[in-house]
Amino acid sequence: MSLTFTVHHTSDRARRGAIRLPHGAVETPIFMPVGTAGTVKAVPQNVLEELRTQILLGNTYHLYLRPGHQRIRRLGGLHRFMSWPHPVLTDSGGFQVFSLSKLRKVTEDGVQFRSHLDGSAHMFTPEHSMEVQIALGADIVMVFDECTEYPATRERARESLDLTLRWAHRSRDYFLAHAEEVPWFAEFNGQTQNVFGIVQGGMYPDLRRECAERLVELDLPGYAIGGLSVGEPREHTREIIESTLPLLPADKPRYVMGVGYPEEIVEYAAMGVDMMDCVIPTRAARHGLLFTQEGRMNIKNLRYAEDQNPPDPACGCMVCRRYTRAYLRHLALAQEPLGGALNSVHNLAFYLDTMQSVRDAISLGTLPGLLARVRAHAGVHAHGA
């Protein structure tokens, strides 16, 4: 494993730093756009570069089903397949099996499931998830975990946690034995991928603590908090992140999976989270929801029908420089593919710019002010809509 993580500035619990990965450096705290099936929905790779996207997340479950990890391996790995020469992280597939697949059956060995695409039968084990992720060749890969459902009893959360820990060992062992099989091993002078552990434990802080402590013994290059954004109240999400973060090694990247709204990612970064990913900016965009400095905007609203302002007057992205709210509203109502694409570009720009502001505020010691401003717009609809 060949990651290096350097903290350059701290501000209270927040830290600004950089992760050096085989395919490049990533500034932290970072937001990772989700490129589920080898594409950030509707956004071309050159536009992601123009937005200064530093790292993408790919979904192992989707890529395994289509086009298949062996095919991607033969094509040189995910970076080459999708023409994205910058860092990539893949999840383990555990969350998607949990949320998308059918007829799921969990055993000690792994998870049997049926594809949401064609009903075909498959099995993911920790070893198989790692095999798939090595074939995909992301810079960071995740141990195979069981995402505990919400709500879960304490007993159920403990069982799930114990299974996740055993799977973490198996994932790591398989990875260490096969790390040199990554498609770009020779090309990158013997560098390998980096495996992150995932803390589970449901909504029980003491179980989270136990999971974190036992995972840290594995001495992995980074740690994630999983099992959030599964339907729990946002207050629980924050409490679990807040209580779990101090248990993770301060000299390693700390990643919270699957979050969140703009005010949440700022808040979590202020708590010391280094990495986050979420489908919200692109999924919301496809439904006509835009994030702006003034709050959220449902671009389909009649009030924008003849509004010639840019979506977000405070934004300098390529969409806000060229198009009006009236035009984006028209595209959304007409269900024109350009609408979802432009909305996605703006929302990603908003998220990436937000994280740049967070990094700058950490360096400048102005994070409390930024956090207050962002909180003021939390859940607010622009123009009192």
Added chain:
Amino acid sequence: MSLTFTVHHTSDRARRGAIRLPHGAVETPIFMPVGTAGTVKAVPQNVLEELRTQILLGNTYHLYLRPGHQRIRRLGGLHRFMSWPHPVLTDSGGFQVFSLSKLRKVTEDGVQFRSHLDGSAHMFTPEHSMEVQIALGADIVMVFDECTEYPATRERARESLDLTLRWAHRSRDYFLAHAEEVPWFAEFNGQTQNVFGIVQGGMYPDLRRECAERLVELDLPGYAIGGLSVGEPREHTREIIESTLPLLPADKPRYVMGVGYPEEIVEYAAMGVDMMDCVIPTRAARHGLLFTQEGRMNIKNLRYAEDQNPPDPACGCMVCRRYTRAYLRHLALAQEPLGGALNSVHNLAFYLDTMQSVRDAISLGTLPGLLARVRAHAGVHAHGA
């Protein structure tokens, strides 16, 4: 009307020239991408500019129904609405009423129809079509015509032709009385739009001749051949174009509406056509059909599953510079929006580059060779697929 048309080179029947329009100059022969509802489906305006698109076609029927021509007028016209400061042409709505609307009823006055969107009742008359087109503010507008169906008896074609001629007069009269109402009239120092006539007459060359002769008396700044691509054999299309073109004034742009495949647009340009438009490049793209120097390519074909070549190795477009056939195939099969978008960009690049080659070949006197090469790939599938 403020168009100027200059022929710079001729080569046999073909001619290379330029049309000066209020929003800029257009080199001819030109292919016009179709931006039906104020957007070339899935392709952002800056990409159209990178492809050196010179003029777009907008559909009056669609824009009238949504977002409405009065709204577009209040927003400054179609150019400003869609942030496209370059030339635009709108059709009259006649063809779309013919092909898309429901419960169509044609009278001397005009066409009653029901919207394909919500079934609401509407009526287009020549006067109304011109009113809508003046509100949209395209550089070139078209007289309101009745698109004769195929097949049509001689009697039916004559009736339709006579109606179209009476409507052409009414269209011109309304336009001349209201030309100064175009949204950009003052801003463009009193320039106005340009009305083109449309030759109908079904598949009867003598009716086409009569229609052309009577339309030419109107002394409009340009003439189109309409009523093609309505299901007739391609041989008929060519014959009608070939026999009608010489009847149109040589010092005015000659436009064939709604054509065609790459080999057709080259052939028609060689016959002396100056302007063409067609949905084929973008519609085919959304179905995974790519045009290449080697012929047509169904990118979904299994043979491309692990093909790391660019879609068209002879193409220098932004898609062919970055992505592989394997990746585009994956996007098409996964129905990812990026697939249709990238395929559209390539196909438009192919069409626009083809017309640039035609213009260059006219200047260089090498058009026969280009035509032979293009014909050799007509209907051919790349790689013998």
